[in-house]
Amino acid sequence: MSTLRSPLGRVRGLGSAKEGVAHWWAQRVTAVALVPLTLWFVVSVLALAGASYDQALAFFAAPHRAVPMLLLIVALFHHAQLGLQVVIEDYVHQEGAKIALLLLVKGLAILLATLAGFAVLKLAFGG
């Protein structure tokens, strides 16, 4: 067996989805970014174990913690949304339901990322 692709598919060279490299690559880029960011976040949460309200407030007021937190939020929600998109495309075959779910997931990801980012900025600028 030399190839899994049909002759027509091989000529067109686009695969069944006609696109996808951008999605695949963005998922990998955010994954690599999330390795250090996630480890940093876990250590930060541990440092905040048992912390008071004022201590937690002061924690995110420092720029060297607010900035990585913002980067984490962007990478996290981008990565989650890309991953959930693939799950939906794999398992939801009814076109209307698929598009509705994709819109819901993307909308929620943007909403949650904005909420979290705004909260961090508010903490950082002490408002």
Place this chain on the structure above:
Amino acid sequence: MADTSGLRNDPRPLSPHLQIYRWQITMVMSIAHRATGIALAVGTLLLVWWLVALAAGPAAHAQAQGFIGSWFGLLLLFGWSVALFYHLCNGIRHLFWDMGRGFEIGAMYASGYAALAATAVLTVIAWGAALVLR
């Protein structure tokens, strides 16, 4: 004319049927990667709630902390931490595959067990540290 024999007569492999397929660690870990990814996405709700509560003020923060500190909150947090460490370790495995490395059967199993062991070690370290620091 174009050769169309490949369309019909190639012995193309069939997808395994889950009902008759023998379960093995590689497929379980693949399914678990997706499952933990979905769980982590849902878990971001807790993260956003906690951040927004902290920004909203002492009363909202106390409410969020009260939930997270309850037995149910701690159970969620434990499950979330296991899912996070698993998805992280197995994700690094995926990144090596993306570079075309580690596809040999032996390497596949070895990296799988290594990822499981790393998940356990990271979970124990994190919760051990949480108990000491609280």
